[in-house]
Amino acid sequence: MPFTNVFFDNFEKTMKEFGPLLGYSIEMEQKKSENPKGPRKPAALWMQILPAVSAYVRSIILNYHDSEDIIQNIAVIFAEKYDRLDPSLKVLPWILRIARYEVVNHFRSQGREQIIFDEKVLQRIERAYHVIHDESEGIKKALHTCIESLNDRPRHVLKLRYFREMEIRDISQRLGLSSNAVYIILCRVREALVNCVQKKTGVLWKVT
Amino acid sequence: MMDPVKLIHLYMDERLTPEQATELRSRLLEDADFARLFARYGLLNSCIRNEFLEEDLKESIEQFVVPTSADVGTNADFSDTDQVATESIMKPEKPDVDKVRKIKARAEQQLQAFLAEQEKLNRSQSSLPRASFDFYAAYQACATKLDILLKRVVTIGSRTAICGVFVLVILGGIHYWLTHRVVATLDNSSHAVWRVPRQEPQLRRGSMTLEQGYAQLTFKQGTQVLIQAPCTFELQSSNKMALENGSMTANVPSQAVGFRVQTPWATVVDYGTEFGLSTGQTNGTEVHVFEGNVSVGDATSSQVATEGQAAHVDQAGRIGLKSLDDRPNLFVRHMPKAGSCFSIPGKRLDLADVVGGGNGFGTGVQGRALDPTKNYTSFTFRGIILRRPLNNTGYRAGSGFIGIEQLPFIDGIFVPNGSDQSTTITSTGLLFQDCPDTHGTYYDGIVCGAVFDDQYVHAGRLAGHHYETPEQPSIGACANVGITFDLDSIRASMSNCLISRFRAHCGISETLADIQEEQDYAQVKVTFWVLVDGRIEYSRELGTDPFESDQIDIPLNPSDRFLTLITTTHQENFYCWSMFAEPALELERKHP
Secondary structure, three states: OHHHHHHHHHHHHHHHHHHHHHHHHHHHHHHHHHHOOOOOOOOHHHHHHHHHHHHHHHOOOOOOHHHHHHHHHHHHHHHHHHHHOOOOOOOOHHHHHHHHHHHHHHHHHOOOOOOOOHHHHHHHHHHHHHHHHHHHHHHHHHHHHHHHHHHHHHHHHHHHHHOOOOOHHHHHHHHHOHHHHHHHHHHHHHHHHHEEEEHHHHOOOOOO | OHHHHHHHHHHHHOOOOOOHHHHHHHHHHHHHHHHHHHHHHHHHHHHHHHHHHHHHHHHHHHOOOOOOOOOOOHHHHHHHHHOOOHHHOOOOOOOEEEEEEHHHHHHHHHHHHHHHHHHHHHHHHOOOOOOOOOOOHEEEEHHHHHHHHHHHHHHHHHHHHHHHHHHHHHHHHHHHHHHOOOEEEEEEEEEEEEEOOOOOOEOOOEEEEEEEEEEEEEEEEOOOEEEEEEEEEEEOOEEEEEEEEEEEEEOHHHOOOEEEEEEOOOEEEEEEEEEEEOOOOOEEEEEEEEEEEEEEEEOOOEEEEOEEEEEEOOOOOOEEEEHHHOOOOOOOOOOOOOOOOEEOOEEEEEHHHOOOOOOOOOOOOOOOOOOOOOOOOOOEEEEOOOOOOOOOOEEEOOOOOEEEEOOOOOEEEEEOOEEEEEEEEEOOOOOOOOOOOOOOOOOOOEEOOEEEOOOOOOOOOOOOOEOOOOOOOOOOOOEEEEEEEEHHHHOOOOOOOEEEEEEEEEEEOOOOHHHHOOHHHOOOOOEEEEOOOOEEEEEEEEEEOEEOOEEEEEEOOOOOOOOEEEOOOOOOOOOOOEEEEEEEEEEEEEEO
């Protein structure tokens, strides 16, 4: 079980049971962060929006180092400008718009023509992330269990691709397979995870 | 129309054909459901990465070492991967019936244990004598409540402490990962002295100062950077750095296009190329583009410098472009060969290399000469046949002081002559008041590498030592000639350094004795002069009977601006093969 989940589960249980004795309630804290006019804690808010921001950037910038640089830049901008943000504004649309600017700047600095991602397309993806943002916590939790249920071999391929950041070509050389075989394994693992997540969250992903 | 899921898989694994990319674009634009599916897969990918990162962080904390052995030994298992089916990807789930049965059994056990405990308690209470006020029962009840309260306090305390430790460890881990991830490696170095000594080749985010020598780094995205001391820089990410002051060259491969260097005066963004970059606290930023294109500017304006161009950004942010031909050898582009070298950035600057058009650290050209002749009203920087003296056309009369704008480290050159009453030795009009009468003629100019040509071309020799390679540099200065170096300009190019001394070995080349009869050279005498801001700091006449040479060592102050080397003779110039061997400015680190 991932380390952070152990911690957060314990924390939540403990605070539910004994929090009122200490003058603390989770519901209170949740209400505080939901109320746009109430005081907002930047670190807590950043942790809330980080999954959507990093997913947005990583889904468009496939290069690991570039995407991490951009996420870092966005974090810096968030920290610098958060205080000046109109409290009535929602944070997620604002930060996703900043993410879009950063992505566009990155493309511009590379000087390469973009076949897929122009401003209009980036806006559509941004809007899609607004819509599915509420699902992110559920997907995260479900995925944790689903990854645990993976067999060792597909899990290993997944780890090489997503953690060691290896290209398919490099994985295929390392494992002595064809690139196509590695691609097929990755597709199947991802589909298995998607099915598992759909089953656990009850949200249907497929489009016709 | 392609299956939407397959299209997304192909995109995520970077296997889209141009047609499929176009289809992906149009579906993202036109189909909101598809855009949501794309976003969900994006979220899935991001969460998968985070899961592995968390797992790795947990393992690191538990074991202090991240093992990679998980990758070992599993390769052979993939011999038949095409057969991997969906069913074999997930572990089989245990049937729910088993779970229910286990839970029931556990509950039953707990119920039995509870009943047994109650029974025992009842028995012990009934065996005690009864009284009107059941003191024991009251005591028992109090004790039980106190016990529960204490247990709760201990539980809350311990859980809070555990939570605190977890929070600290997690925050510490995240902070450590963010600030300590490796962004580059140190591949090679030469005479390198770091302000904070380095033990390992992995370089993480942060500021570094190279005080002496050279260091070659490779960023994780592939950019190779050669740093020349003195230099303070900051590694910011796998494709980004900041140069506070100093010089560097960068070779950027195609996968690292967009490599960015921030200086106090400008941002330099590379488009796949090789370029040199120098910045100081007072002289702005200079970028030389050797190949490809580079964007230079700031948030408000920028210009693109192309191959063969040099861009200069001043302190006000104004950008000027000019040709590289004006200053082709400002940057060291390759790591010097292993072994001893005379000039070491941050330690010793070679003035012979400066005469050869270089930056004082080996970029000059051996055999290049500065010619103080009247024939050139404006100075011409002549690349002559290497390893040959400038001319064999006989004596020529010198003109007045000739400034050399193309070489900022050199103020100018001149032919000294006391009979003119005054010899101007600097661009600011300083005079050489005690200059002897020299007839105002010279033979060769000021040459990078003292080579002489009589019967055969050869390198000069002093005290039995030959000076013939860049590692044994020398300035040929057949009397009567003078050269003035601009120390302020040299200082501006290395803002962290002080120029502490000028050192050289001077004399008339002993090779005269190998070539000429003694009676032809026995009477040759040349006076060597070193002036600082017009003051005579060194003066000595050296002859050839016997051959004499001398070591010059003059301390320099931060306020000294002009260093002038002069050779004079009152005789005919015949065989005045005078030279300054290993002419060096000794450097020291400026203490803050």
